[in-house]
Amino acid sequence: MAGPAREVLALLRPWVDGVDTAPLVVRTSGSTGEPKDVRLSRDAVLASATASAARLGGPGQWLLALPVTGVGGLQVLVRSLLAGAEPVLLDEHADLEQAVAAMRPPTAAPRRYASLVPTQLHRLAQAGRLDVVASLDAVLVGGAAVDPALLERSREAGVRVVRTYGMSETSGGCVYDGVPLDGVDLRIVEPVDGVGRVQVSGPVLFDGYGDEPRVGAWFDTADLGRVDDGVLSVVGRADDVVVSGGVNVPLPAVERALREVPEVHDAAVAGVPDEEWGTRVVAVVVPADATCLDGVRAERLRDALEDAGLPRAWGPRDVVLVDAVPLLPGGKVDRLAVRRLTGG
Template sequence: MPSSALRPVHGSAAEVVEAVAAWLAADPEPDPLVVETSGSTGRPKRVRLSRRAVLASGAATAEVLGASGQWLLALPATYVAGVQVVARSLTAGHRPVLLDDHADLAAAAAAMTPGVPHLVSLVPTQLLRLLDDPATTAALRGFHTVLLGGGPIDPALRERAEGAGVRVVATYGSAETAGGCVYDGWPLPGVRLRTDAATGRLEVAGPTLFDGYDGDPELTADVLRDGWFRTSDAARLDADGRLTLLGRLDDMVVSGGVNVPTPAVARRLRAHPDVAEAEVLGVPDEEWGQAVVAFVVPRTGASFDPSALRAWVVAEHPRTWAPRRVLVLDAIPLLPNGKTDRVRLREGAAR
C-alpha cells in the first residue's frame, strides 16, 4: 500500500510551487516527494524522490548549462519535469513564472525578472508549434537555454531552432532519475551509465536516482539493483562515454520474424516533406505477430497515399521495415505532459 507519510505532488501549478517551496525549506530532511510517471505505455508508477536527489539534479544542471536563474514553467507542474523547473528556479532565488498565467509564451517571457538568465523546459511538440509563431520564436531567443526532452528529437527540429537563434539542449531522463540526467548525450556530473551486453538495456547510477516505487516493492527490487536503475531503453555508449539512444526496448517490433526499430521508421516518416508529425508502433496481428503501423499527420494542404509513404521508408531502410498500415490523423494524441499517448494510438489501430 502507498505510504501516507509521503508527499504526493498534486494540485494547480501555483499550489505545486508552494508545496515544493515548503519541501525545499523543511528541516530536517523531509519525506520524499511522490511523483507519478506519465503512464504513456500503461499504468502510471508512483516514484519516490528525495530532496537530495532533486537538489543534486539541479546543481548538476546549473554546472553543465553554465547558468542558474529564473525558469518558465511551461510543462505540467505535477510531473517530474515540472517539479524540477519549480525546484531549480526556487533554489536560484526566483519564483518560476507560470505560462498558464499569461496569454502566451511571449507574454510570459516579458514578465520574467530582467538581468538574470531565463530558462525553460519544453517537449518537442511544444517547440515545433512555438517556432511557427514569429513572436514566440523571438521570445525563445531571449532564453539562455531551452531544455528539450520527453521524447525523440528530430535533428531537423533542432536545426530549425538553432537556425532561429534558440539554444537547445536535448535531455534524457525519467522520474526515476529525478528528470533529465543526460544532456546532449553526456551524463550530468556524478551520473554513471552502462549498457547490458546482452540486451543493450541502459542502466543509470548516481546521486539523482529515486528511492523506489511507492507501494510496489517488487517492481522496485526489479529495476533498482546494487545502486543501478535498469531503464526500459536500449542504448549505445561510444568509446568516450557519450550516449546514443536506440529507443525503448519494447519499441523493437518483431513482425513476421523480422526486428523492426519503430523509432527509426518514425524518424524517416517525419522527414517526408508532406508529414507534420508521425509515430510508429507495433500492434497485434494474426498473420505477422505484430504489424508495424504508422500514424501520420499531414502538413496543411498536403495529401499523400499510404503506398507513397511506404516507398519513402523503403528508400532508406529495408523493405521489411515499411509500415503494414498507415493511419492518417488530425493530430497525434498527447498525454498532459506532452508525451505521445501510445495507449490511445493502439486503441485507435484496433478499431
C-alpha cells in the same frame, strides 16, 4: 504531488529548505502502460537540481511551461527555489511570448532558462516564432526525442537548445546533450552491435515505487541506446522493437523517417498482432494536405522509407489517418491511444 503551480510552489518552499523532508511522490506519465507512483527523496531531487545548474553555467530565473504533476515541472520550481529567483508561470500569461517578456531582463538576472517538450518547440517553429525563446540562456527540451530537423532549425534561429534525457525515476533529466550530469553514471548492458539497454546510477535515483523499495545501485530504463566517446544516443524503447515477418523493426526509426515525408505532417507507429506477419506495423498519420491523400498510402510510405535508406520491410502495412497524433499532457506520444487507433 499535484495542484495549481502556485500552491505546489508554496508546498515546496519548506521542503527545499529542509523543514519537511518526506519523499515526494510523482506519478509517471503511463505513456506505455500503467502509471506508477515514484518516490523521490529530497537528496535525490536536490542533487539533480544542483547538477543541472552546474552544467548550465549557474542558477537563474526559470519559466515554468510544463505541468507540475510531472517531474519536469517540479524540477523547474525546485531549481527556482534553490536559485532564490521567483519563477514565471506560463499559465499566468496569455502566451509564451508574454511569459518570456515577464522574466527579468538579462541585465537584472544573471541567467534565464526555460524547459519545454518537443511539441512546444515544434509549435513555435511552425508559427515562425522561435525568436520568442532565443533570448534565453538555455532551453531544456526533453520528455520525448527531438526531431533533428527541428533541433537544427531552432539552433539556426539562435535558440540555445539543450536536449535532456531522463525520467521520473532519475529525478528528471540526468543526461544533457548526451553527457551525464556530474555524479551520474551510465552503462549499456546486453549490447548487440553496440546498442543495448541503458542503465543509470547515481544520487539522482528514486527510492522505489509506492511502498516497494528500489533494489540495486543501477536502474534499468528499458531504453535502448549506445555510448560513443562518452555521449549517449537513445534509439528507442526495448519494447519499441517488434518482429514483423521475421524482421526486427525499430518503431522509433520508422516514425522519424515518416515525419520526413513531405506529405506527412506528423506520425506515430505501433505493432499489431497479425496471423501472417506475427506483428503488423501500422502507421497513424496526420496528412500535411487533407485534400491530397495519395502520398500517405501504405505503399507510398514504404517507398519513402526505402528512399531514405531504410529496409522496405520496416514500412507500415496499414495507415490510419487522424487529425492529430494523441499526446499525453506532458507532450509525449500516448502509446496506448496509438495502439487503440491501430486496433492493437
